[in-house]
Amino acid sequence: MLQIALLGFGVVGGGTAEVLLENQKQIAAYCGDDVNIKYILDLREFPDHPLGDRVVHDVKIILDDPEVVLVAEMMGGAHPAYDFTRAALEAGKSVVTSNKEVVATFGTELLELAREHGASYLFEASVGGGIPIIRPMQTDLASNEILAVSGILNGTTNFILTKMKNEGADFADVLRLAQQKGYAEANPTADVEGLDAARKIVILAALAFGTLLDPNKIPTTGITGITRDHTETADKLGGAVKLIGHTEKIDGKILALVSPYFVPATNPISHVDDVYNGILVDANMLGRALFYGAGAGKLPTASAVVADILDVLSHRKDERRLPVWTRAAENDVADPTAYVCRRAYLFEGCQKCAEKAKKALGAQDAVFLEGSRFALISSPLSEKAAVDALAATGLCPILTLPVLD
């Protein structure tokens, strides 16, 4: 019998217990032994739950029990989740987690701690909810060099942007609807300001390049400034506005950012709508692969947590190949103004201005919108080069969005 413990019995913790109970036989066959939830740590009591008798309020009971080989941390928040994870790894217990804040902030040291103590630290559920992305990047793409990762990493903001696009609605109205539907929290800041996506792209960048950036320090723009101008421009240019987390290397340094992008209809990411997530990986052998699915929710996220539990329990004898991350030094981080991409612009002006802007930005065409406004897409330029080119014309864009090609 393999004994495990759950930390946190909220939405994801409850879902994880549900998946483990419902699929007991299948899971035992997979692990070569029965898996039992010996403890559930929560501040609350759950007298009516079939596992109510497993609930404990003191993490020490779990840490001190040598039978417990694995802890699934689904508490959310940095503390005490981080502290309990440390203690569990130091006790030689493997930890799996859905907690992106802990992974994005403390992943480097927790992976090292796990290696030191011969334990595992897995976090498939921390990015993309139930979508398989972390394990495929580490196994299926193991022989590839990752060139870039770009994704719609937050379902709440994607729901809002999809509604704004389809119904010509305003941000504030759609946010209210999302809150009513339970897709956005009462305090939606972490979602709409892009912090949630920043944590996730920082984790993906670390998987791709081995260096963990500070999620609070990467350039992060959310969707609160998105207006009908943006959605109309995107529509005219043949694509959609999406909140994208993107990472790539520039001259050996790592760029990671979160920003609204213009995504042309030719990119499969532009069709990832509503609360779905989609993650595009560019790899040197495989080329482009897209992973798409439910980026959040009780059972999808629990599905990923249980996949990690099964991975740990079924590979007990082999030494775990945990990724080695280093914490980013200042010198590891690329200058964001050196980021080369096409950019979408909206200007106010006449046909002559459009010709001037096209020439300055190396654009093929300009399309006119109502009210003598025109939109165009530049050729690939660094942000610095684009700003300089525009400054020389005297034209000032109403809006600028990087393009995800």
Place this chain on the structure above:
Amino acid sequence: MLQIALLGFGVVGGGTAEVLLENQKQIAAYCGDDVNIKYILDLREFPDHPLGDRVVHDVKIILDDPEVVLVAEMMGGAHPAYDFTRAALEAGKSVVTSNKEVVATFGTELLELAREHGASYLFEASVGGGIPIIRPMQTDLASNEILAVSGILNGTTNFILTKMKNEGADFADVLRLAQQKGYAEANPTADVEGLDAARKIVILAALAFGTLLDPNKIPTTGITGITRDHTETADKLGGAVKLIGHTEKIDGKILALVSPYFVPATNPISHVDDVYNGILVDANMLGRALFYGAGAGKLPTASAVVADILDVLSHRKDERRLPVWTRAAENDVADPTAYVCRRAYLFEGCQKCAEKAKKALGAQDAVFLEGSRFALISSPLSEKAAVDALAATGLCPILTLPVLD
């Protein structure tokens, strides 16, 4: 030093050697030991290749060498690939393969043979080229019950259908172009008649449901009958015609088929264009996930072969959890006329006929095309019920396509 052998030094075999050589260090770190290609089996000589001295023409040299722990079979065709695979497994060597014909035809017994001899038999590259799909289904979705799998599994036919859609071109013309571009073979039968996709959906069905159907016996319709009527109808109904392999369970029995489908634009599969593949998995916990990428090609396919090599070599100590498949008995196979789905129809007729057809098929709307033709989408009906409903009206559709919702 871990010694391996390659069987077949064509496109995929050459790509696999390239990936292994280029990423030697990374691969050694992953496996905990250096990996060396000791032998390459091919009928030809490769005097100018850096690995030319490893080429042998007699498989016995490989089978009799106890140092060789793994064989990568990339010969294609049923024989002698199957026979060499058997012999390698019987000698206790693990086998990884890109050979969908062998997996789809002999997978059941080869997996059993591998289990008997404590070896592995992995085949990530047999479906979807480089796209991670087999391993994610077996690991990330391990706690899920798979409900259905649907996919664009053949790049050649998807290229042809995309061109037909975008350019209003005819099948024969686009096929010639595909042959010129190297996307279609001189003898394109296996692709355009759907046999290639049939082999792949049979493998996915076995992964989902544990039963391997005979790929030559599942209902298989290719794209040779697709005309402008189809593409125009799909366009009017808001979607695209795609060649889909689909599998699901009907009353405990397995349905697997290959057919042109109408895929509405709301389904992400409808945006999988050109030579790309896309596979949609419906799972009871995760919900819907899409895996998208390069479904063929030298380096993408090699990337998947090498991922399997790394999987085997890095999990040498743990007992391999190979799937247990059974060969389908007649009683395991669902009656295809019991398949319930929406269906897209094109009819010739007047407004009154359209009303009659809508009523009979439970359609919401009918859209009129040029030449007093109309298209509609039925409500979900079994094929039998749809045929009966139409027979009662006396209407005879110009074309019928199942809908992938």
